Amino acid sequence: MNLGLSEQTVVVLGAASGIGRAIAQTFANEGAHVALVDRAASVVDSAQQIIETQGGKIMSVVADVIDYAAMQQAAAHIEKGLGPVAHVVFAVGIGSGKTGFPFWNLTPEDWPRVFQVNVQGAVNATHAFIPAMIERRNGTLAFLSSVAGQIGSQTDPPYSASKAALINFAQCAAKDLAPYNIRVNTVNPGMVDTPLNHRIWAAYCETLPVEQRPTFDEWGAEKIKRVVPLNRWQQPEDIADLVVFLASTHANNITGQTMNVDGGFVMHW
Numbered sequence: 026m027n028l029g030l031s032e033q034t035v036v037v038l039g040a041a042s043g044i045g046r047a048i049a050q051t052f053a054n055e056g057a058h059v060a061l062v063d064r065a066a067s068v069v070d071s072a073q074q075i076i077e078t079q080g081g082k083i084m085s086v087v088a089d090v091i092d093y094a095a096m097q098q099a100a101a102h103i104e105k106g107l108g109p110v111a112h113v114v115f116a117v118g119i120g121s122g123k124t125g126f127p128f129w130n131l132t133p134e135d136w137p138r139v140f141q142v143n144v145q146g147a148v149n150a151t152h153a154f155i156p157a158m159i160e161r162r163n164g165t166l167a168f169l170s171s172v173a174g175q176i177g178s179q180t181d182p183p184y185s186a187s188k189a190a191l192i193n194f195a196q197c198a199a200k201d202l203a204p205y206n207i208r209v210n211t212v213n214p215g216m217v218d219t220p221l222n223h224r225i226w227a228a229y230c231e232t233l234p235v236e237q238r239p240t241f242d243e244w245g246a247e248k249i250k251r252v253v254p255l256n257r258w259q260q261p262e263d264i265a266d267l268v269v270f271l272a273s274t275h276a277n278n279i280t281g282q283t284m285n286v287d288g289g290f291v292m293h294w
Contacts, residue, residue, distance in 0.1 A: 090146030216285025
């Protein structure tokens with residue numbers, strides 16, 4: 026699909042792997058100039074792979090969203106290398122690495138790092154990239170939250186709460202930025218086969234005797250059957266397609282919305 030994004034500059038934060046990597050690839054497929062940003066050095070390889078398969082103007086930046094100065098430097102570097110930034114996607118997210126059920130299985134010390142990355146990281150990135158977009162009075166922001174932020178998922182309470190906070194921040198930003206013709210939306214993945222879900226499975230297995238621990242495929246199949254009406258995994262590309270659509274003029278009147286790509290997960294609840 027030609028979404029009219031050719032030669033527009035896009036920043037994808039959290040682009041080294043998983044959904045962020047798929048979003049970067051999908052924007053590149055549309056002819057956009059894409060900056061892949063991640064704290065993991067492997068983001069350099071991810072960018073190179075897109076260059077080799079797709080071509081175009083692609084760059085990588087190794088930077089951590091919790092470092093505001095690094096975000097400011099990344100914004101200046103990207104604008105200099107690829108041109109004015111039109112779209113920013115925050116696809117960063119971590120969990121506590123532990124399992125709730127109930128929440129007091131965790132300790133208060135398990136919470137701050139999750140909020141620092143998932144919420145403060147989004148705030149840092151927004152503050153870094155938004156001034157130039159305000160000056161140009163044009164652009165879009167997309168935040169990747171989670172269905173966990175809508176239903177109070179007990180799987181990882183810090184993760185769920187942080188993702189709910191991210192949805193709320195996106196709504197605040199959407200109201201503030203609407204007068205500047207900047208649209209802000211949130212996309213919530215459901216059950217996606219990503220490194221994050223593998224970590225959730227691993228944390229769950231730690232709560233069980235060795236002989237009762239399911240394989241990742243067994244765990245995923247049982248959970249999907251229980252909570253996803255379409256009874257299938259969502260793919261990173263499914264989320265990427267919606268994020269890229271929301272950046273296009275086809276979504277010109279969509280802002281402040283929270284959209285799920287979840288196979289009916291939240292509807293089921």
